Structure formats: C-alpha cells, structure tokens
Amino acid sequence: MSQVVHTGAEGFLHRYEGLKDRLPGARLPWLAALRARAAESFRAQGFPTRRVEAWHYTDLRPVTQASFDEALTAVEDDLVLPAAHTANRVVFVDGRLRSDLSSWPTMATVASQIGRIEGRVALPDEPMAALNTMLFEDGMLLNIPAGTDAGVLEILSIASESVRPTAFHLRHIVRLHEGARLTVLEVNQGPDGTRYLHNPVWQVEVGEGATFTHARLQQEGALAFQLGSIYATVAAGGTYDNFTLNAGGRLVRNEIHATLTGTGAACHMNGAQLLGGGQHADTTTFLDHAAPGCASRQTYKTVLTGKSRGVFQGKILVRQAAQQTDGYQMNQALLLSPDAEMDSKPQLEIYADDVKCSHGATVGELDADQLFYLRARGIDEATARSMLVRAFLQEAVEGIADEALRGALEAAVEGWWERQA
Amino acid sequence: MLRIQGLTATVDGKEILKGIDLEVPTGEVHAIMGPNGSGKSTLSYVLAGRDGYEVTGGTATFNGVDLLGKQPEERAAMGVFLAFQYPVELPGVGNANFLRTALNAVRRGRGESELDAMQFLKLARARMKELSMPEDMLKRGVNVGFSGGEKKRNEVLQMALLAPKLAILDETDSGLDIDALKVAADGVNALRGPEFSALVITHYQRLLNYIVPDRVHVLMAGRIQRSGGKELALELEASGYGAPQAA
Numbered sequence: 145m146s147q148v149v150h151t152g153a154e155g156f157l158h159r160y161e162g163l164k165d166r167l168p169g170a171r172l173p174w175l176a177a178l179r180a181r182a183a184e185s186f187r188a189q190g191f192p193t194r195r196v197e198a199w200h201y202t203d204l205r206p207v208t209q210a211s212f213d214e215a216l217t218a219v220e221d222d223l224v225l226p227a228a229h230t231a232n233r234v235v236f237v238d239g240r241l242r243s244d245l246s247s248w249p250t251m252a253t254v255a256s257q258i259g260r261i262e263g264r265v266a267l268p269d270e271p272m273a274a275l276n277t278m279l280f281e282d283g284m285l286l287n288i289p290a291g292t293d294a295g296v297l298e299i300l301s302i303a304s305e306s307v308r309p310t311a312f313h314l315r316h317i318v319r320l321h322e323g324a325r326l327t328v329l330e331v332n333q334g335p336d337g338t339r340y341l342h343n344p345v346w347q348v349e350v351g352e353g354a355t356f357t358h359a360r361l362q363q364e365g366a367l368a369f370q371l372g373s374i375y376a377t378v379a380a381g382g383t384y385d386n387f388t389l390n391a392g393g394r395l396v397r398n399e400i401h402a403t404l405t406g407t408g409a410a411c412h413m414n415g416a417q418l419l420g421g422g423q424h425a426d427t428t429t430f431l432d433h434a435a436p437g438c439a440s441r442q443t444y445k446t447v448l449t450g451k452s453r454g455v456f457q458g459k460i461l462v463r464q465a466a467q468q469t470d471g472y473q474m475n476q477a478l479l480l481s482p483d484a485e486m487d488s489k490p491q492l493e494i495y496a497d498d499v500k501c502s503h504g505a506t507v508g509e510l511d512a513d514q515l516f517y518l519r520a521r522g523i524d525e526a527t528a529r530s531m532l533v534r535a536f537l538q539e540a541v542e543g544i545a546d547e548a549l550r551g552a553l554e555a556a557v558e559g560w561w562e563r564q565a
Numbered sequence: 566m567l568r569i570q571g572l573t574a575t576v577d578g579k580e581i582l583k584g585i586d587l588e589v590p591t592g593e594v595h596a597i598m599g600p601n602g603s604g605k606s607t608l609s610y611v612l613a614g615r616d617g618y619e620v621t622g623g624t625a626t627f628n629g630v631d632l633l634g635k636q637p638e639e640r641a642a643m644g645v646f647l648a649f650q651y652p653v654e655l656p657g658v659g660n661a662n663f664l665r666t667a668l669n670a671v672r673r674g675r676g677e678s679e680l681d682a683m684q685f686l687k688l689a690r691a692r693m694k695e696l697s698m699p700e701d702m703l704k705r706g707v708n709v710g711f712s713g714g715e716k717k718r719n720e721v722l723q724m725a726l727l728a729p730k731l732a733i734l735d736e737t738d739s740g741l742d743i744d745a746l747k748v749a750a751d752g753v754n755a756l757r758g759p760e761f762s763a764l765v766i767t768h769y770q771r772l773l774n775y776i777v778p779d780r781v782h783v784l785m786a787g788r789i790q791r792s793g794g795k796e797l798a799l800e801l802e803a804s805g806y807g808a809p810q811a812a
C-alpha cells in the first residue's frame with residue numbers, strides 16, 4: 145500500500161477533508177459552514193511566503209516542508225505537568241481540554257463545549273487564523289459577567305511526546321462585559337524532542353470599563369513551531385494588557401491585532417523575546433486606534449544569543465476619528481553574539497491631526513562602560529552581564545502588577561539565562 | 566604599598582602615560598594634580614583594569630602583588646576601589662541590589678560571610694545616614710537621574726561600604742557642594758589608618774584642606790613632573806602648573 149505524504153497547506157487541507165465530519169461541532173450547520181469558509185480562505189492563501197509583506201522576515205518553509213499528524217487521543221498516564229502558578233488552572237494536552245486535570249473559578253463561565261460558542265467565532269482574514277478556524281478542536285470560552293472580578297486563571301497548553309510531528313489549533317474566546325476584570329496566565333510548553341505545530345488563536349472582546357490582563361509564557365519545546373494570533377477589541381474605558389515572553393520554540397510568530405473601538409480605551413503590549421541557538425521569533429503587532437482619546441503603549445525587548453534571529457514589526461494606525469490619540473512604541477534588542485540578528489520594522493499610519501504618537505527602535509550590545517563599572521566593584525563578568533541583561537528586560541516586565549504573574553515571568557527569565565550560561 | 570614604575574600606556578594607539586613612577590606607602594594619602602588631559606583619569610583606569618587602556622611598559626604592584634595582569638573584579642577583591650570621575654548610569658539595576666551584590670562579591674573575596682538583605686539594609690542605612698543621603702536613593706536605578714553631586718555621593722557611599730585598602734578618587738570633589746565635600750572627605754578620613762592608602766585626584770586645593778595629603782604629585786604630559794608636601798598644592802594654586810619640563 146502506498147502512502148502519499150502531504151505537506152504544506154495541502155497537508156492541512158487534506159486533513160480537514162478527512163476529518164471534517166468528525167471535528168467537534170461537525171453536525172452544527174453554522175460551524176460546518178464556517179469551517180468550510182475558513183478552508184476556502186486557507187486554500188486561496190496557503191501558508192504565507194516571504195513575498196507577502198507582513199511575512200517578509202519570517203520564512204515558514206520549515207513548517208510547510210514538514211508533514212503533520214493529528215495527535216493521538218490516548219490519555220497519557222506518564223504526563224508530567226509543570227507546577228501550577230495559580231489556584232485555578234485549565235489544562236489542554238495536544239489542543240484538547242483535560243477536565244480531569246483542570247479547575248476553574250466559579251465566578252466565570254468556563255466552557256469548551258462547541259454548542260456554546262455559536263455566533264462568537266470570528267473568521268479573520270489572515271491565513272493562520274483561517275487554518276485555526278478550519279481545524280480547531282478545543283479552547284476556552286471565558287464569558288465574564290458585568291461587574292465581576294474573575295480573578296486569575298492559568299491556561300496551560302502542553303504537547304505530548306510523539307514520534308511523528310503533530311499539529312493542534314487551540315481557539316480561545318474571551319468576553320468581558322461592562323466593568324468585568326480577568327487575569328489570564330497562558331503557559332505554552334512541550335517536550336524538546338518532539339516537532340509539533342501549535343497554532344493558537346485568541347478572540348478577545350473587552351467591554352466598557354473592563355480590564356483583561358493577559359500574560360503569556362511561550363516555552364514551547366526546542367523543535368516546536370508556534371504561530372499564534374490574538375484579535376482583541378477594547379470598548380470605551382476598557383483596558384487590554386498583554387505581556388508575552390517568547391522563550392521557547394524553533395520558529396515562532398506572535399501576532400497581536402488590537403482595535404480600540406471606544407473613547408478612552410487603552411492597550412498595553414509588552415514583551416520580551418529571549419532567543420538562542422538557531423531560534424527564530426517574530427513579534428508582529430497591529431494597533432488600530434479607531435476612537436478618540438485612546439492610549440496605547442508597547443515596549444518590546446529582545447535578547448539574542450547564538451545564531452538566533454528576532455523580528456519585531458509594529459504598526460500603529462490612527463484613524464481620522466481617533467483624535468487625542470496617545471500612542472507609544474519602543475522596541476529594543478540586545479545582541480549578545482556576533483551571529484545573532486534582529487530585524488525591526490515600526491510603522492505609523494496617521495489620519496487624525498491631533499495625536500501624540502512616538503516610536504523608537506534600538507539594536508545594541510552590552511555597554512562596555514556599564515560592564516566595567518560593575519566589575520570595578522568586584523562583580524564577576526558573568527554576574528555583571530546577567531545583571532545588565534535583566535536590567536534591559538526590566539522595563540518590559542515592570543508593568544505587571546500581579547505578583548504571581550511577575551514571579552512566573554521572572555522565573556522564566558532566570559531559567560532562560562541559566563541555560564545560556 | 567602601591568608601587569608604580571615606568572608605567573606607559575596607550576589609548577587607541579596614542580601614548581597617554583609616558584613613564585609614571587609613583588609610590589604610595591601603606592597608610593598614606595597622596596594627591597595627584599595636573600592640567601586637563603594630562604593623563605590622571607587614564608592612570609586611574611589603568612590601575613582599575615579598564616579595557617582599551619593598553620599597558621605598553623612598566624609595572625604596578627599593590628602590596629607586592631602585580632595589579633596589571635588581573636581582571637577588574639580581582640583587583641576590587643584585593644581592595645582596590647576607583648571612585649569614577651564620571652559615574653555610569655545603570656537603568657534597570659536597583660541601587661540596593663547593586664550595592665549588595667558588590668559588597669558580597671568583595672566580602673567573598675576577603676573570605677568573609679555574605680550579608681543577607683536585612684543585614685545589608687541595616688549597614689547601608691547607617692552609612693547613608695552618615696553621608697546624609699536620602700534613603701530613597703537605594704530604591705532608584707544606579708545613578709539614574711541622579712544629579713552630578715548625587716552621583717559623587719553614591720561613589721562615596723560605595724567606598725564606605727566596600728571599605729577598600731586602596732581608594733583612587735578621580736575628581737570626587739568636582740560638582741560637590743561644600744557640605745557634600747566635607748562628607749566625602751569624612752568618608753576618606755574614616756577609612757584612614759595604617760592599612761589604608763589613597764590616591765586623590767583633584768583640581769582644587771580646597772579638598773586637601775579636608776583630606777590632608779601626605780604627598781602631592783603633579784602629573785603633566787603623562788609623567789609625574791613634581792612631587793612635594795601638602796604645601797605644594799597651595800603653591801600650584803597660586804602660580805599654576807607652568808610648562809611641562811622636558812624629561
């Protein structure tokens with residue numbers, strides 16, 4: 145019996161054709177129709193190549209040349225979970241909810257049942273979102289009632305070991321009603337020896353005066369591909385705070401689209417990329433100021449060792465209606481090795497006249513004067529370097545108020561640094 | 566004792582130190598004066614081990630141990646301390662964390678136990694009180710947003726905490742107000758004793774009223790051109806340096 149190996153977009157479309165009658169919600173007409181539209185969109189676009197402007201710095205060929213299997217549904221007995229950071233944690237293994245390993249807050253409505261997401265699944269234009277819509281099996285639905293503080297929730301995605309490469313596509317849907325509050329710590333991990341593709345999509349809707357704090361620890365396995373996207377809208381007086389630590393994975397794209405739709409909405413996107421070896425990590429943000437009096441702040445820091453490559457692309461769009469916009473974007477990289485490389489592309493597109501918008505980008509090495517100052521005080525070179533790297537990252541981490549979150553992020557930074565030494 | 570013999574050094578291929586001979590016996594404080602650009606800071610950097618300052622000849626030993634082959638942190642552990650003419654800002658490095666890391670590194674080098682956060686705070690607060698430094702300076706980034714004088718005070722605080730055997734003060738008095746000048750001088754005088762020596766680089770005789778030197782040297786054009794007692798500083802103040810003498 146001969147077996148055809150399908151790679152690239154064709155491989156995923158082939159999988160969709162084979163699975164579509166068995167995917168969760170296959171009998172729900174609205175979902176089946178949505179998946180079919182997603183498949184059409186993905187078929188038309190395929191995986192983006194570097195000829196697509198938004199993907200100029202990130203080459204997906206390692207992904208498109210591989211072929212991926214569906215993860216087996218077997219329940220792993222030997223699965224070792226990392227310690228939880230918060231009292232409530234929801235665990236997904238290979239993109240599927242493990243309710244036996246999960247607990248969630250009573251104040252929030254939490255469900256991954258497909259029937260409850262009717263009317264809530266969007267279909268963004270981007271091909272990676274289409275791929276997700278076509279094939280997602282599971283994810284969180286967080287629907288926080290008005291005026292409710294849902295506390296902190298950890299969402300862990302973990303890949304299991306597999307001989308064949310696997311792919312999974314978590315779909316999370318978050319809605320905060322007026323004045324609601326929620327903090328999510330999203331942790332993504334996997335074994336270093338397994339090649340897998342994780343393609344998560346977040347849909348986030350922050351209601352009037354609501355606050356969603358979203359911290360992400362991307363610590364996928366050393367061979368993993370993570371191509372994730374967030375689509376967030378923020379209503380009047382609401383706040384979306386995103387912090388992303390990109391430390392794992394072989395090839396990573398972290399794409400964030402945020403639209404400020406109501407007066408006085410705010411969005412903070414901070415992040416740190418800690419890269420070494422042959423890693424490639426791309427953070428691409430798109431901030432759409434669509435209403436007056438909104439503020440956005442972005443601070444991204446990338447530390448590169450080995451032959452790693454970092455990318456930052458950040459676009460701020462200020463629409464004509466968005467008077468009194470206050471936009472700020474800073475993107476800085478620290479090259480600790482001569483073979484590392486950073487590409488950065490800030491972009492401002494402004495159609496309103498009364499705006500305050502600034503951006504800056506720097507790429508540099510550790511400062512010799514600073515290093516000497518520390519060493520002249522008796523601090524050995526390795527410690528001095530580590531102090532300066534942490535100091536460089538400080539600005540991106542300091543905005544995180546929640547102690548559990550900050551602790552988790554600092555521990556992740558610590559762990560990364562120790563692995564480099 | 567600090568002993569420098571025939572020391573020559575280049576920066577970016579340019580010879581700045583052209584044969585320095587200088588001895589500071591243990592227990593003594595010597596002042597170095599000299600015109601701008603004569604090589605005073607270069608000498609202090611060479612002694613502290615800064616990269617880019619290439620020693621092309623001569624020796625420098627401290628208590629008989631060669632200094633020039635050692636890493637900067639090894640020199641600090643031996644008790645060498647340089648108060649920088651231009652202290653460096655370290656955004657994102659908290660002053661308390663910096664001071665404690667430095668103090669513990671130096672203590673380890675001396676075979677002493679490390680201080681925990683509480684012990685350190687107690688010590689730092691006591692020293693800061695003596696130097697009339699506000700406590701919130703511990704919480705700020707190292708020298709970040711400090712005024713010129715505050716940076717110099719922070720250098721004096723580091724010296725007071727690290728308790729060096731050889732302090733090199735590079736124009737620590739520049740930019741200090743009169744009260745701070747006295748505080749800085751008190752900082753040096755408090756360390757004075759049979760085990761302590763200092764090299765005080767200054768442009769102003771005034772500092773030497775408070776830190777009375779055993780010897781005063783004039784560094785011009787990369788060489789020590791004159792040496793004398795403390796009255797030499799007064800004479801220089803009155804008559805200037807004049808032209809450098811041919812070697």
Ligand SMILES: Nc1ncnc2c1ncn2[C@@H]1O[C@H](COP(=O)(O)OP(=O)(O)OP(=O)(O)O)[C@@H](O)[C@H]1O
Nearest residue numbers: 576577579581599600601602603604605606607608
């Ligand atoms: N990187 C460099 N390249 C070339 N020349 C340099 C460099 N650094 C210092 N110099 C020169 O070395 C000489 C000595 O400088 P140094 O800073 O030691 O002087 P100084 O005696 O401390 O002066 P001041 O009293 O102004 O502090 C100066 O002429 C200076 O321009």
Ligand SMILES: [Mg+2]
Nearest residue numbers: 605606607650
């Ligand atoms: Mg000088």
